[in-house]
Amino acid sequence: MQMLIGLAPMEGIDVGIDRRSPVSWPVYERHGAFPYSGDLISVTYLPGEPADYDPREVLAALRAAAESYD
Numbered sequence: 636m637q638m639l640i641g642l643a644p645m646e647g648i649d650v651g652i653d654r655r656s657p658v659s660w661p662v663y664e665r666h667g668a669f670p671y672s673g674d675l676i677s678v679t680y681l682p683g684e685p686a687d688y689d690p691r692e693v694l695a696a697l698r699a700a701a702e703s704y705d
Contacts, residue, residue, distance in 0.1 A: 650678050 649656075651671035657663035 651675060 652668050654663075654668050657668065
């Protein structure tokens with residue numbers, strides 16, 4: 636779990652459907668969720684270049700988030 640805190644701090648990563656955090660709330664409110672209806676074989680996460688954040692601030696935020704799960 637802790638490895639995903641920086642990537643998905645609130646509720647993890649959804650693949651296929653996400654009712655609690657849709658990409659567009661107005662579309663979700665009009666039409667509801669659009670579940671993925673195909674066959675999912677695998678998922679790969681490829682992070683991009685690191686953001687230009689102060690590493691000390693990021694570390695402090697990650698530690699605080701990890702403590703909330705203990």
